[in-house]
Amino acid sequence: MTLAEFRAQFPSVENGVHLNHAGMGPIPTGAATAVGQALTELAHGDGMMAFRAHLKRQQRVREALARLMNVATEGVALVRNTSHGLTIAAQAIPFRPGENVVVGACEYPSVVYPWQAQASRGVETRIVACATTNDLLSEDALIAACDENTRALAVSWVQWGTGQRMDLEKLGAFCKARGIWFVVDVIQGLGALECDLTACGADIAAGGCHKWLLAPAGIGPLYIKPERLGELLPTNVGWNWVNNPFNWDRLRFEDMRLRADRFEEGSPAILATAALDVSLALLESVGMGEIERAVLASATRLRQLLRGRGMEVCPTDGHSGIVAFRHPRYTNDDVLAHLDAHGVWGAVRCGWVRFSPHAYHQADELESAVALLRV
Template sequence: MTEEFPLAPDLCHLNHAAVGPWPRRTAEAVARFAEENASQGSVGYPQWLGVEQRLRERLARLIAAESADDIALAKNTSEALSIIAHGLSWSPGDNIVGIRQEFPSNRIVWESLADRGVEWRALDLAASSDPEPDLLALCDASTRMIAVSWVQYASGLRLDLEGIGAFCRANDILFCVDAIQGLGALPFDLASTRADFVVADGHKWMLGPEGVALLYVRPELRDTLSLHQFGWHMVEHCGDFDRTHWTPAASARRFECGSPNLLGVHALEASLSLLEEVGMNKVWEGIQARADHLIALIDRRGFDLVTPRESERRAGILTFRVPGVASDHLYPALMGRRVLCAHRGGGIRFSPHFYTPLEVIDRAMETLDQIVRG
């Protein structure tokens, strides 16, 4: 797999939870697309739209959706969440249940509904030893939605989506999943999670570019979302420019108002082709093996693991702290020595992918040892 990831030999890339590197095939797909534009203009536009359709089909398979028509392509996770939040009808007194430690995109969007009388209720994970029951305990007769990240960006905690989804369906509560820290890392199944909405940008574990994101809306709910963006691309008879009467597309394309990001489409489609070739079960096995390896190295050094140890409670994120050493000192020192990581949750966050050589993880930890020793 090293031929697909020609990363510089002195770089320890352990930051897939932030921005992942492109596989070689993705870089080549973008180069071909650019060259075709430069030499042929838009002659190949019909073929480009074929790539867009393949991307929708790959994304549908990635989350086990029934049809590519269920997939909309948003610009990013924040836009996708905003389409949901400001598309639903709300009544004063409604509430949304979530998690206090969420990434801002999955907090601000729900807080923005306060002027409509909608309350955002947040579980403090720091005060919870069993997050799912505590999360569900915040719900009452006025709860319209539970909106959470599948995997918490700072701690790496993975939630039990099946349990939350079953509760939501049984209590007529909408369920919105920000899957950005899980899709591309481990298998996802709509039928078992019972999610009404799934959103995820492609630039992390899916190994694609920024600027293209998945937006899934359960088909039965599509018509219930009011639209606030309009244009030629979101209508049913897209391409019939002389038609004066229009209706929103019956498919999820109704959430895409204008021209698609075909450069990003070519890139993400190529990246997902690699994940499909490998298979998500094998991808997940590879990530688990690397996480286990890294946890053993963390334990050997006596560092404090922030991420849960249980395999069912984590995905690809491993956050840890070094006793007696400030993480805001370690982070720039690691980055300065070409260990690509993140400073999250008061600790150092490593996030290797399935292809990451174990030697890279070893070298990163040895570099950390050198920094700690001074």
């Protein structure tokens, strides 16, 4: 599929310029149609037949997400969202009293709160400050905060406020050498950038699909490195915990599934899965290499245009789809309101106005959006 054909899947382009894929992205028409078809199956047929059709879609989605993240399918589970996946990680890692977790101060709350909730288990959460000059997080500072009692290091692949793309390979190599669990929030990169969780050595990763993955909220991937599954504590346990989970007539908790999908505790999100199935196929039909190229080209162009209009642009490495900036005269909220009134949708996050284009955006849209920012 070409990028022009990809763009044709988004009727939202007729109503405005959606530059908030880091917040809540529009879904393609094919995904919306799939939801309608699933609803029709539920409304006009046997519910269990619709459920069996869902199981096939669900497996396709796991396999597609595994390809997207370059991991084994048995390491992929479907959870509700990033928070759900990271909470499972925090509860399942076998901490001992006195151990600690290292995270950054500029992280989204979902990357921090689940670890702080383990304080009752005697777990310390060490929060590493970001640079006061540019709000960026140093990999070296995260590493320096670790000691012999560090059990896990948690980080976002792409920082939600600034768009900083973290060096996962560096952090992963450090964690592997010291036996530290390496936990990654992938929501701000997956679907926009080529992802390789095997190469970076992630032990656990979690994300959601309502941003760059172009699906409705309510579903997301949880990846657990298969060889580490046996180390995790039983949490998020339901009827799906065991092998042959549809044999409900016999209790056999000890027959634990040796795959990540044992953490899919119960009844699934049928409608969100139907949409995600189509959206993942759409991304793959374009190719993640081409998607990333287009996303980064648009982000680079936005940075150039914004600087040309006199904006202060957050000095990230430019390797993500998020562009953060400030106006020299007007508040972030005033800038956002002005943009919104003219059909340009962005966000204000972490003291910056944030743009986040996907691969279907065109150069003239970006130019028109930035032209609204008068100085």
